Amino acid sequence: MRKKTAMFHALGATTAAALFALFAMDTASADSLKVLHNFSGKDGLAPTGMIEASDGNFYGATTSGGDQSGCLPPDGCGTLFRMDMSGQLQRLHVFHKTDGYYPSGLVEGPDGKLYGVTREGGQKGGGGGGVLFSLSPTGADFKIDHRFVGGDTCCDGARPQPGMVLAGDGKFYGTTELGGDYRDNDHPGFGTVFRFDPATGKIKFIHSFQLADGNGIFPNGYVIQAKDGFIYGTTREGGSAGGGTLWKIKTDGTGFAVVTQLPNLETHSGPIQGADGNFYGTDDIGNGSVYKVDQSGNLTFVNRFDSSDGKGLFFPVTQLSDGFLYGTTEEGGLRDPQGGDVFRLSTGGKIRILHSFDSNADSERGYIPNAKLILGTDGKLYGTTALGGKKRLGTIFRIDADDLGAVKTVSAPARIKSGHSAQGRVTLFKPAPAGGVVVNLNAGFGAASVPATVTVAEGQTSAKFRIDTMQIGAEATIRLYGSVNGQGLRTQFVVTP
Known part of the structure; x- marks a missing residue:
C-alpha cells in the first residue's frame, strides 16, 4: 500500500505539530536558510x-488551500502561484473539484505556458x-488539456504523477499511478506512461504496466x-525481485525494458x-536510502539513512556542478525526529547535513x-516545507549550498577494540x-558511546573527546556525528571483538 507523504498528511493537519516529540538539540538559527514566504x-x-x-x-503548486468552500479536501483543493526572487507571491489559480485537486509538478512548455x-x-x-x-x-x-478517467475507460490513466519531462521532441512525457490497459478485472489498472503534445493538445498512452510480467506497477x-534519448522512470512495487523497478522506454512507445530490479x-x-x-534515486523503506544504478544495471547504495541524517525520502536528489547530490528528508535530522533536513551527499557516500528542521x-x-x-x-537552492512557518501552513525557503556550518571534520580511529x-x-x-x-x-545506541557535547575553547579550532566501547562478539560499524545548530557531518569507525 502506498505510504502517504507529508504533503498529504498536511491536509487539515494544522494542529499536527502538537503531536511531535520534543527533541531539540539546540535552539540557535545560525545557518543560511531563509524563509521567503509563509x-x-x-x-x-x-x-x-x-x-x-x-x-x-518561480512557479509552484500547493496541494491544499485556496477556496475552502465546496471542495472535497477540507482545507481547499489547492492553488498555483508565482513568486519573485524577493519572496513576493501572487496566487494564479484556485482549484475547485471539477478542474482537479491536489495539483503538483509544474513544467514550462516550449510555448512559454x-x-x-x-x-x-x-x-x-x-x-x-x-x-x-x-x-x-x-x-x-487556464485550460484543462486532458481529464483522466482511469479504469472507467480503457486505456486511459488515473492519478497522474508530478514531474513530467519536456523531451527533445517538444512533447511532454509523464506517468499515471493507475489506469491503462488493465487485464485484471479486480483492479482498475496498474499505471501508464503517456505522451502529451502541447502543439496539438493530444495525449497518447504509450505503455501500460501489468502485474503479471514482473516489470513493476504503480x-x-x-x-x-x-x-x-530514452525516458526513464521507476515503479513503486511489482518487480520480480520483490520491490520496484527502474525502467526505460523510447519516445515512440517502443523498446520498453527494465534496467534493473529494485529489490526490497x-x-x-x-x-x-x-x-x-x-x-541516482531515493526510496523510503526503513529510514530511506539514496541508491545508484550504473550503466550496466548494477544496483548499489550511496547512503542508507539512520534518522540522524534524515528519514523518509520521497523526492529526487539534485546534482549541482560541484558533483554533490542535494536532497531533503521529510523526517529525522540532527534536531527533531519529526522535522526533516536538507543534506549534501557525495556519490561516494559522504554526507553533510546543511539544515535540520x-x-x-x-x-x-x-x-x-x-x-x-x-x-x-x-x-x-530553493525548496518548500509542508508545515510550519508563521501561519503553520508551510513555507518556501532558500538555502546556500556553500554554507557548511561550523564543524569541518569529526574523526576517530578507524578500528577500536x-x-x-x-x-x-x-x-x-x-577559531572559536x-x-x-x-x-x-551522537554515536547512536550501539557498541560505542561518546559525550553529548564537547566544547572547542575560545581561539581554538579543535577539541578532543573520549570514545568508550562495550564488549561485543562481532564487528560493529558505528556512525559518529558532530554538529552545531543542526548542521554537521558524519564519520564512522569499526568496533572489533
Whole structure:
C-alpha cells in the first residue's frame, strides 16, 4: 500500500505539530536558510515544490488551500502561484473539484505556458482521476488539456504523477499511478506512461504496466530523458525481485525494458542521471536510502539513512556542478525526529547535513520539507516545507549550498577494540569565538558511546573527546556525528571483538 507523504498528511493537519516529540538539540538559527514566504491558507497550504521559469520567476503548486468552500479536501483543493526572487507571491489559480485537486509538478512548455497535473478530480461531479492543465505565467488562459478517467475507460490513466519531462521532441512525457490497459478485472489498472503534445493538445498512452510480467506497477513521477534519448522512470512495487523497478522506454512507445530490479525498495520518485552517467534515486523503506544504478544495471547504495541524517525520502536528489547530490528528508535530522533536513551527499557516500528542521523551537522556519530542491539562477537552492512557518501552513525557503556550518571534520580511529577507549576529535572551520563553540556528538545506541557535547575553547579550532566501547562478539560499524545548530557531518569507525 502506498505510504502517504507529508504533503498529504498536511491536509487539515494544522494542529499536527502538537503531536511531535520534543527533541531539540539546540535552539540557535545560525545557518543560511531563509524563509521567503509563509502560506496563509488563502494562497495555499502544503506547497509541493517549484520551478524557476525562463522569466526569472518561480512557479509552484500547493496541494491544499485556496477556496475552502465546496471542495472535497477540507482545507481547499489547492492553488498555483508565482513568486519573485524577493519572496513576493501572487496566487494564479484556485482549484475547485471539477478542474482537479491536489495539483503538483509544474513544467514550462516550449510555448512559454506552464503545464502541470492534479492527482484527482476533474469531472463534473467532482470525482475523476485527475487532469493535465496549462496556463500562462500571468495565470490567464487556464485550460484543462486532458481529464483522466482511469479504469472507467480503457486505456486511459488515473492519478497522474508530478514531474513530467519536456523531451527533445517538444512533447511532454509523464506517468499515471493507475489506469491503462488493465487485464485484471479486480483492479482498475496498474499505471501508464503517456505522451502529451502541447502543439496539438493530444495525449497518447504509450505503455501500460501489468502485474503479471514482473516489470513493476504503480509508476512514480519525475521521469527524465537520459542522454541516450530514452525516458526513464521507476515503479513503486511489482518487480520480480520483490520491490520496484527502474525502467526505460523510447519516445515512440517502443523498446520498453527494465534496467534493473529494485529489490526490497519502495521508491516514490524517479531517478536523475548524474554527470558520471549513472542513475541516482531515493526510496523510503526503513529510514530511506539514496541508491545508484550504473550503466550496466548494477544496483548499489550511496547512503542508507539512520534518522540522524534524515528519514523518509520521497523526492529526487539534485546534482549541482560541484558533483554533490542535494536532497531533503521529510523526517529525522540532527534536531527533531519529526522535522526533516536538507543534506549534501557525495556519490561516494559522504554526507553533510546543511539544515535540520525543528517542529518545536524553530517551527517558524518550517518543517517536513516535501519537494525536490531546485537550483536558482542566483546559485542558491530553493525548496518548500509542508508545515510550519508563521501561519503553520508551510513555507518556501532558500538555502546556500556553500554554507557548511561550523564543524569541518569529526574523526576517530578507524578500528577500536571492544571494551577499550579511544580518542576522537572535532575540528572547526575557523577559531572559536569568545565563550567557545559547543559541538553536539551522537554515536547512536550501539557498541560505542561518546559525550553529548564537547566544547572547542575560545581561539581554538579543535577539541578532543573520549570514545568508550562495550564488549561485543562481532564487528560493529558505528556512525559518529558532530554538529552545531543542526548542521554537521558524519564519520564512522569499526568496533572489533
